[in-house]
Amino acid sequence: MLCTLIFKTSIFLWFLACSPFLLVGLISEKLERKIILIDAKGVLFLTRFIAGIKYQIHYPSNNEDGIPFKHNINQRLDGRSIIASKHMSMLEVAILVKHVPNYFFIMKRELLWIPIYGWAFWRIGLIGVNRARGATNMNTLANKVTKSIMKGMTLIIFPEGTRVLPNHRIPLKRGLLFLASNLKLPITPVGVDTGLYWPKRGKIKPGTTHIYFENELPSTANLEEISEAINRHSA
Numbered sequence: 001m002l003c004t005l006i007f008k009t010s011i012f013l014w015f016l017a018c019s020p021f022l023l024v025g026l027i028s029e030k031l032e033r034k035i036i037l038i039d040a041k042g043v044l045f046l047t048r049f050i051a052g053i054k055y056q057i058h059y060p061s062n063n064e065d066g067i068p069f070k071h072n073i074n075q076r077l078d079g080r081s082i083i084a085s086k087h088m089s090m091l092e093v094a095i096l097v098k099h100v101p102n103y104f105f106i107m108k109r110e111l112l113w114i115p116i117y118g119w120a121f122w123r124i125g126l127i128g129v130n131r132a133r134g135a136t137n138m139n140t141l142a143n144k145v146t147k148s149i150m151k152g153m154t155l156i157i158f159p160e161g162t163r164v165l166p167n168h169r170i171p172l173k174r175g176l177l178f179l180a181s182n183l184k185l186p187i188t189p190v191g192v193d194t195g196l197y198w199p200k201r202g203k204i205k206p207g208t209t210h211i212y213f214e215n216e217l218p219s220t221a222n223l224e225e226i227s228e229a230i231n232r233h234s235a
Contacts, residue, residue, distance in 0.1 A: 004204045007051045014042050015117070022120040032123045040097040047091060052206025053197045055095055058233070060215045080154060081188040081216055082180055084226060086234045087158035088166070088195030095211055096190075102153045106141070125153065138175060142182045149183060159226065166195040166235035172223045180219040187221055189214040189229035196235045 018039045025032035047053045083100065085092060097103060105121075109128030112118040122128075127144050145155055157179075159172040180187050191212040197205050212233040217225060 001203060003051065004202075007046065007204050010046050010050055011043065014046060015039070018042070019116045022116050026119060026123050029124055032120055036120060036124065037097065040094040043090070043094040044098065047094075047198070051198070051204045053091070053204070054208045055091070055194075055211060056208055057095070057099065057211045057213070059213045080149070081186045082176070082183070083154060083156045083188045083190055084159045084172075084176055084230060085156060085190035086192045086230050087160060087163050088192055088235070089163065089198040089200065091194040091198045091209060092190075092192045092211060096156055100154055100156060103156050104148050104153045105156050106145070138178045141175070142179055145179055146183060149185070155179070155185075159230070163200045164195070165200060166193070169227065169231055172227050172230075174223065176226065177223065180221070184219055186216040186218055187226060188216050189226055189232075191230055191232055191234035193233070193235035 018035070021035050022032065022039075025035040044055070083096070083103075085096065087093075104125045104127065106127050106129060107121070109130045112122050112126070112128040114121075125148055127141070127148070129141060149155065157176060159176040160170050161173050162170075164170060176187070179185075191214065192209070194209045194211075197207050197209050210233065214229045214232060217229060
């Protein structure tokens, strides 16, 4: 438990140290993104240096010529898709922020109210939804997402809607299907096992965590197909 306490304290102090720079970054979206990237890299450094957690990213297999498989006719030539990821801890968030350029997330609106960090999330274009009032206005959400997509951004969504414990599956939210269908974007499922090392609650454990980018699914995929792909390699 001592290692866990030291690690969580170091993460807290790192976030505290980054806060003044995030305030300065509010003057420019581009600057704020650079600062958040540094913030994420710092989290990954502390995760490895103090907690002993490394990570490895896996991408879909290539054929014998080294060219990625064209696994469906819906694949866009510009490479854009909706990244639908399993969510187990803060760790995969930091990894995705580091490795996915021009990202934006859909998140609980309350997270945008967090002092400094919430303002920074708003500044770089993260979209908050109000779950407390029942069903989200999907047409309004789709319009906001469309504007970001048209600016060359990549949507990352956690379709389960919350952090999930290892070996647990919960139903995916249907909003992912609505967005994929309306935006005509394929879906890139992402599996993770980060919860084995940085759990929602409990002790931090050293080891190598894995992030699995699966083959794209067409925008017409159903929730069962998406869930199967996300959980194929997840803990």
